[in-house]
Amino acid sequence: MESKHLEIIYQESDYDELDAERKRLYDAALAASGHAYAPYSHFQVGTAALLKNGEIVMGNNQENAAYPSALCAERVALFAACATYPDIPVLRLAIIAQANGEVKESISPCGACRQVMLEVEQRSKMPMEILLCGKKKVKVFKGITSLLPFTFTADDL
Ligand code: THU
Numbered sequence: 291m292e293s294k295h296l297e298i299i300y301q302e303s304d305y306d307e308l309d310a311e312r313k314r315l316y317d318a319a320l321a322a323s324g325h326a327y328a329p330y331s332h333f334q335v336g337t338a339a340l341l342k343n344g345e346i347v348m349g350n351n352q353e354n355a356a357y358p359s360a361l362c363a364e365r366v367a368l369f370a371a372c373a374t375y376p377d378i379p380v381l382r383l384a385i386i387a388q389a390n391g392e393v394k395e396s397i398s399p400c401g402a403c404r405q406v407m408l409e410v411e412q413r414s415k416m417p418m419e420i421l422l423c424g425k426k427k428v429k430v431f432k433g434i435t436s437l438l439p440f441t442f443t444a445d446d447l
Contacts, residue, residue, distance in 0.1 A: 296439060301430040308428060311340070312382070316423050318346050319384040320393070326350035326363065333389050335363035335397070339371045340382040342414075347371040364403035368410050379414035383407065386423040396424035404438040412443060 305316060315338045323336025330353050337349040349367025353360040364385060371380055387394045399407070399420075411418045417433030431437055 298431075298436050298439070300432075300436060302427050303430070304426065305423075305428060312384075312421060312428075312430075315340055315346065315382055315384040315421060316386065316428065318348055319386045319421075319423060320388075322348035322350045322363070322367075323386050323388050323393075327352045329353060330355075330357065330360075333387060335385065335387045337363040337367040337386075338384045339367045339380050341371060341375055342379045342381055343375065345371075345375065345378070347374065362400060362403050364399050365406050368406055372410060372413070379416055380410055380418050381414075381416075382419040382421060384421040384423050393425040396422035396427060396429050398422060399437070401438075404434060405442075407434040408438055408441055408443065 305313065308316065318338035319336040321336065322338060323334045326334035326336060328334045328351050335351045339347045341347065347367050347370050349363045349370060351360065351363045352366060385397065385399060387397045407418060411434050420431040420434065420437065422429040435441065
């Protein structure tokens with residue numbers, strides 16, 4: 291058996307080093323996290339998707355007393371973006387979380403959200419930059435395949 295090596299390249303920076311557009315997206319995700327409906331986990335996630343037409347669509351986690359009925363912040367934003375602007379590519383997605391009033395260090399999206407990001411990226415026909423925003427550092431990935439390297443898509447059907 292042959293060993294294979296997989297390398298993931300991403301950028302990391304402080305908030306202050308981000309350009310104005312990315313700072314705006316970070317700020318929008320942070321604001322959205324403040325409105326998350328998370329009475330069960332008390333873990334508030336906010337997302338902001340920048341579309342090619344300049345619109346920013348925000349999302350946050352929406353929990354439910356029937357726990358599996360909840361939806362992550364990433365899918366709330368991406369489904370809303372695709373519902374409202376089905377033909378407009380999503381250029382970037384910022385993700386941030388806070389708990390007990392404190393912004394966390396960057397979190398990584400769950401597997402189900404990565405799969406949805408992949409399909410949105412395919413619909414957009416261009417890579418979607420993903421910003422994992424933390425209290426101090428922001429990790430920037432050029433596209434979803436950096437976070438989901440072995441993909442299952444419609445091409446596999
Ligand atoms: N959650 C998100 O919204 N996005 C993530 O990337 C991770 C987890 C939500 C789901 C649930 O409402 C809470 O955070 C705790 O898992």
